[in-house]
Amino acid sequence: MRSRAIPEATVARLPIYLRALLDLAETQRALTVSSEELARLAGVNAAKVRKDLSYLGSYGTRGVGYDIEYLLYQITRELGLTQDWPTAIVGIGNLGRALASYKGFSERGFRIDALFDNSSEAVGEEVGGLIVRHLDELKDCVAESGLCIGIIATPPTSAQEVAEHFVDAGIKSILNFAPAMVNVPPDVNVRKVDLSIELQILSFYQQRTQAIAAAREANRRLNLPSA
Amino acid sequence: MRSRAIPEATVARLPIYLRALLDLAETQRALTVSSEELARLAGVNAAKVRKDLSYLGSYGTRGVGYDIEYLLYQITRELGLTQDWPTAIVGIGNLGRALASYKGFSERGFRIDALFDNSSEAVGEEVGGLIVRHLDELKDCVAESGLCIGIIATPPTSAQEVAEHFVDAGIKSILNFAPAMVNVPPDVNVRKVDLSIELQILSFYQQRTQAIAAAREANRRLNLPSA
DNA sequence: CCGACTTTGTGATTTGGCTCACAAGCTGCG
């Protein structure tokens, strides 16, 4: 189990465990936590927690559980959150503004360091304590201040163009909020968050349960035609 | 293949195909699309597209491809997007405001019909053309206007409370933007979007590639001690 | 009408991840 290959699914859950552990550490009720309790807090099952944590190494004690502080440190380190990742947002519309002032980022070690837009209206404006700069300055800015992560918050039509600016500037990690696919070289990592896709998935299941209810109702009436 | 059980993974991709098809329909270059092209637009592989679409029925023509308009209609219907799903947002902070005025929702048939908060500052304010109401009015509002989907955009500490309000009001579909788990009865469907989790995942892979580069560099120096 | 070409639909296989179940290992108590 000493292989350095942590499954993708596990990586995606580490941040969830991290948050649960932070909550536990704040409310100082105990020094250790069992896989059972962590599972409850993270909304998964206990075996999965244990298997996930075992990929990081054997950090638990049988009969006792996991030391909260130690586990916190290990997960933080594994996720690369012991260092700051300077981050830039491109596209200062509704969404970009909200992201720029979103507390959740800074709380988890992602300081937003620069904002860019290509409309002359937005450039020069102050948003969340930062001055919006023109997209053309991106490359220089990356070179100067070592930006590592780029966030796309533009309309979908500009997403590809912004992604290419990022790639050109040497950024290797991109978070794309625009509802559009972007193509990048294989050494660049893109993750996508689509706010409306999740709603559409909810719609699917909602419709299905309503359809089932309607069908049941129809059957009931057929079976009892003259109630 | 006539089974009505569409795999979850397929449901999650249908919105992506939908968007790609809408793009194609707008730019009217052709009446049909091949699985190959659709796959390229959606960022998946062609066999997956075909298998996904086959769960909806046999809507393609061999040697030709899929009729764009017809496929659009079928996916829209399957996702339950032929009807409107009245939606409410609870928590009118930075994020809630951005979501309330986010164009992407209305473009895809999710009209935001009501906004709620429980701070007396926010209540009464106008955001995106709607008046913010107090959370206590939620239940009445659901009864009156048939709200179907609830969005949580509060800080994590309030998420569970808001979820319980939703459940109490009879809402069965919840989209949770708060970085916290919520517990609901099994007949309620919760989906979670966590903006910072995606950044943390990016951080993991970014750190890993940097670590590999550093190790390689170190090796190079060891092998060439007196360059 | 035929043969070359294109593209779908889908069995078969592989992969990856989830769950179960239990041995191994720790604590605390008598």
Place this chain on the structure above:
DNA sequence: CGCAGCTTGTGAGCCAAATCACAAAGTCGG
């Protein structure tokens, strides 16, 4: 020290989903 009671770590089996590969079914040109 030995035993009872927890809790971890992990092999084994299982299941869903991704991929492959190809027959079936269409188009088009001559």
